[in-house]
Amino acid sequence: MTNKELADLIFPNITKTPSDYELEYPARNLPENAKVTRFAPSPTGFMHIGNMMSAVINYCLAKSSGGVFFLRNEDTDQARFVEGATEFIHHILNYYKISPDEYEFNGETVGNYGPYIQSERKEIYHAFVKYLIEIGRAYPCFLTPSEIDEIREYQTKSKKRIGIYGKYAKYRDMTPEDAAQKIKNGEKFVIRFKSNGNFNQKFIFEDLTQGKIEFPENDLDVPIMKSSDLLPTYHFAHLVDDHLMRTTHVVRGGEWISSIPLHYELFKAFGYKMPKYIHTSLILKKDEENGTIRKISKRKDPEALMFYYEEKGYPILAVIDAVLTIANSNFEEWRTNNPDKPFYEFPFSPKKMSPSGALFDLDKLDNISKNYISKMSASTLYNEYLTWAKNYDEHIAKLLENHKEDTIKFLNIEREIKKPRKDYENYSSIFPKSWYMYDEEWDKDLNYKFGKINNKEEIIKIMEEYLTTCYDDKDTQDEWFNKIKVLCDKLGYASDMKKYKENPDNYKGSIADFTTVIRVVLTTYDMTPNLYDIMQILGKERMVKRLNIFKEQYK
RNA sequence: GGCUCGUUGGUGAAAUGGUUAACACAUUGCCCUCUCAAGGCAACAUUCAUGGGUUCAAAUCCCAUACGAGUCACCA
Numbered sequence: 177m178t179n180k181e182l183a184d185l186i187f188p189n190i191t192k193t194p195s196d197y198e199l200e201y202p203a204r205n206l207p208e209n210a211k212v213t214r215f216a217p218s219p220t221g222f223m224h225i226g227n228m229m230s231a232v233i234n235y236c237l238a239k240s241s242g243g244v245f246f247l248r249n250e251d252t253d254q255a256r257f258v259e260g261a262t263e264f265i266h267h268i269l270n271y272y273k274i275s276p277d278e279y280e281f282n283g284e285t286v287g288n289y290g291p292y293i294q295s296e297r298k299e300i301y302h303a304f305v306k307y308l309i310e311i312g313r314a315y316p317c318f319l320t321p322s323e324i325d326e327i328r329e330y331q332t333k334s335k336k337r338i339g340i341y342g343k344y345a346k347y348r349d350m351t352p353e354d355a356a357q358k359i360k361n362g363e364k365f366v367i368r369f370k371s372n373g374n375f376n377q378k379f380i381f382e383d384l385t386q387g388k389i390e391f392p393e394n395d396l397d398v399p400i401m402k403s404s405d406l407l408p409t410y411h412f413a414h415l416v417d418d419h420l421m422r423t424t425h426v427v428r429g430g431e432w433i434s435s436i437p438l439h440y441e442l443f444k445a446f447g448y449k450m451p452k453y454i455h456t457s458l459i460l461k462k463d464e465e466n467g468t469i470r471k472i473s474k475r476k477d478p479e480a481l482m483f484y485y486e487e488k489g490y491p492i493l494a495v496i497d498a499v500l501t502i503a504n505s506n507f508e509e510w511r512t513n514n515p516d517k518p519f520y521e522f523p524f525s526p527k528k529m530s531p532s533g534a535l536f537d538l539d540k541l542d543n544i545s546k547n548y549i550s551k552m553s554a555s556t557l558y559n560e561y562l563t564w565a566k567n568y569d570e571h572i573a574k575l576l577e578n579h580k581e582d583t584i585k586f587l588n589i590e591r592e593i594k595k596p597r598k599d600y601e602n603y604s605s606i607f608p609k610s611w612y613m614y615d616e617e618w619d620k621d622l623n624y625k626f627g628k629i630n631n632k633e634e635i636i637k638i639m640e641e642y643l644t645t646c647y648d649d650k651d652t653q654d655e656w657f658n659k660i661k662v663l664c665d666k667l668g669y670a671s672d673m674k675k676y677k678e679n680p681d682n683y684k685g686s687i688a689d690f691t692t693v694i695r696v697v698l699t700t701y702d703m704t705p706n707l708y709d710i711m712q713i714l715g716k717e718r719m720v721k722r723l724n725i726f727k728e729q730y731k
Numbered sequence: 732g733g734c735u736c737g738u739u740g741g742u743g744a745a746a747u748g749g750u751u752a753a754c755a756c757a758u759u760g761c762c763c764u765c766u767c768a769a770g771g772c773a774a775c776a777u778u779c780a781u782g783g784g785u786u787c788a789a790a791u792c793c794c795a796u797a798c799g800a801g802u803c804a805c806c807a
Contacts, residue, residue: 253806321805328803339732339805366805375734376772392734402805410807426784434735434802457800499753507746508755530737530744540756550769556751589750590768627766660765673764691765703767 182352183309184315185359186367193304194446198435210243213423215269215276215476217249219261223268225536226429227367227498228559229456232519234427235274236500239520243424246278248417249293251409268482272492289421291718295443300443301408301456304416304446305367305401313372313445314400316355317347330370337375346713367401368413373441381436384425384526384596387487392573394437402567411435413444418451454526456503480536489564489603491552494545501544502536504528515551540679542601550596561587564603572607576615585713586613597705601668610697615718622729628689632730638667638693639723644723653708664690 204212210612213234216229238245247269249262254555262281269275278287280296308314319327319340331338347355359365371395382388398478400412408416418426433455443450478484485495496519500507504526510522549557558580572694576583587606590597600606611617629635647656647662668684670676676686692702698719704710711719 198747206785216807250807256806284774319806329782332732335732339733364805386736389735396803399805404805407805409805413807423775429801430736431801431807437734437804453735467738502743537756540743543756560744593769595769599768657765686765689764703766 177352177356178226179312179352180310181304182316182356186309187302187306188465190299190302190306192299194304194307195299197303198717199422200510201422204244204422205290206244207242209241209426211237212242212244213238213427213636214246214248214418214421214423216248216250216428217265219255219258219265220253220256221258222261222264223482225482226456226480227265228268228272228482228495229503230427230429231269231274232272232491232496232499233456233503233524234425236522237283237425237427238255238277239346239640240523242504244277245274246287246289246421247276247280247292247494248421249280250410250413251293251508252410252413253296254295262667264482267278271486272496288517294417295407297413297417298407300407300420301401301412301416305408308369308400308406309367313370314367315348315370316349316359317345317368317397317399318358318363319346319729320364322518339396341371341395341397343376348397364403366399366403367592368397368444369438369445371441373437378615379437379440381440383436384452384457385435385457385529386433387527387616389433389436391437396437398437400442410439411442414439415446415448419446419448423451425454426451427456430455430457447451448590453682454529457530472488479536484557488566489561489568489605490541490601491548491560494541494548497548498536507552510672545601547601548708549600550591550598554584554591557587558584561603561606568604569607575616579614582613582713583610586610586705586710589709612701612704613713615721617712618722618725621698622709624696624700624726624730626696627692627702628685629693634684635693635697635730636723636727637691639697643716643720643723644695647711647716647719649712655709656708661687674685698722 184394194388195516204210206212215227215231215234235245237243247265249265251262259589266279266281267690278289278292280286280290280292283583285292286658305314309316317340324340327340327344328338331337331344345522348368356534357688371394375392375395378394380389380390397408401408435671436453440450497507497511499518500522504522506525506528507522514521552560556727558576561575561583565576587610599609626635629638632671642660642663646659648659651659664687667690669678669690670683670686673686673688674684680686694705695707696702698707698710698714
């Protein structure tokens with residue numbers, strides 16, 4: 177019996193060969209330096225910040241070179257499939273506007289290099305596996321899980337290298353006849369790659385981020401097709417898919433770098449050129465409990481998952497910028513010089529990526545985000561805020577819709593100036609700093625944060641005098657402020673800060689203490705944006721109402 | 732244990748053998764000021780994990796040690 181006959185026995189219905197597929201998926205017709213990249217997540221978990229980095233870099237590389245960015249669903253692990261994970265991936269790519277050029281979703285396929293879902297490519301993989309069996313570079317292996325455990329135990333105990341290789345690869349030299357017999361007997365088997373590498377032989381691999389790395393050759397007979405569902409393992413799917421889909425640059429997490437010797441040999445077995453690799457560093461995190469640095473964890477770190485940023489309401493560009501800042505620290509400089517350019521025009525340099533892991537810094541994200549939000553127009557901010565609220569807080573959404581004009585006016589305070597306020601790092605942080613602008617919110621227990629002047633009688637005296645004799649909706653800011661000064665002096669407060677600082681004992685307080693009283697009665701807070709603007713929005717009538725509420729509520 | 736990579740301040744980091752180790756975030760202080768935010772001005776690594784070596788000169792090159800990370804599945 178020949179290997180060919182064994183291959184036919186295992187794959188009786190597979191008639192196509194790798195060369196057939198070679199013709200079916202010809203080289204892409206693209207400009208010379210155009211990069212073909214892919215985002216290839218597996219739906220075994222929800223998209224996290226590390227995936228996001230990979231997606232953004234892939235997108236960047238493809239778009240800036242006039243290439244193609246496609247999405248491939250790596251669903252070969254059915255056991256760990258997570259409901260909703262695929263949908264979430266599409267949602268995130270759309271949400272962040274890093275949509276793939278080619279993909280397959282909800283029955284719709286876009287692109288000529290599909291299927292883009294691995295479970296639908298079974299036939300293709302089988303053709304490649306079959307070919308490998310025919311040429312004697314793959315074989316059925318009948319080792320049971322418990323036998324493999326035993327081997328590993330033995331290897332561990334005797335300090336040998338772990339894995340199925342050399343004499344441990346019990347079935348690599350079995351005759352096709354014997355293998356065929358076992359198969360006919362219904363014995364379970366996986367297909368293993370028949371390595372002919374030598375562990376003592378080294379080769380140099382060049383990674384675009386990590387540089388040149390010397391590896392020992394692979395000599396492990398790794399499974400390339402599983403027995404349970406006849407789907408390929410990651411390594412084999414990577415070879416077949418990235419070759420056939422004509423991927424030029426593979427961006428993937430650093431955890432894959434140790435598989436390079438295997439991938440190197442796999443590509444060599446078919447005579448295919450390897451794509452270029454960019455192994456990204458891991459995103460790490462300092463563990464709050466014991467201070468150690470560890471891989472960011474979906475379970476422990478809410479910010480690991482992409483839900484987090486959406487729920488908090490970070491602007492999408494802020495998140496992308498934060499991710500790129502980690503990826504290439506010179507991104508920041510580029511961004512300050514090119515504030516309005518789309519992020520994908522950034523000349524991403526794999527070389528400049530740190531080979532070691534980086535801690536994702538939420539403070540940095542907040543800073544980037546504050547800058548973005550501060551540069552939006554008030555109405556843009558309002559729209560973004562409302563969109564966020566509609567998804568995450570209906571109560572706020574109602575208020576925003578009912579008070580659109582006032583909300584925009586409030587958001588516009590100290591905004592249209594050279595250096596606008598940076599109050600908000602995300603949309604969810606707006607409401608806690610603006611709820612007092614909505615009368616409906618004033619029916620709860622109020623916590624007035626008065627400072628130096630907190631005597632109820634004195635406060636009422638100041639407010640009544642202020643509202644009856646001083647405040648006028650029609651005043652300009654300067655007029656208002658001049659009148660405040662006059663009232664200040666009249667009631668025993670220092671209108672001039674310098675004079676107050678010289679002799680604080682001569683006064684009940686300063687103009688700062690005086691305006692704080694007004695501010696707190698109107699907003700309950702001692703820290704707010706410009707008081708004059710807030711009063712302009714409220715109008716005198718509502719100010720009087722708030723004084724009355726104060727009279728009832730303050731102890 | 733094998734293989735691979737890494738170690739510059741609280742964080743991200745620059746520097747590719749040559750004056751006082753960029754920059755950004757965070758933190759702290761001062762100024763400005765009706766509060767806050769913003770802005771302005773400062774401070775913050777006598778030192779680049781440790782120990783040796785090469786060199787006129789090292790964070791940068793070499794060696795060793797320590798520590799950290801990734802990986803070693805019919806998971807990706």
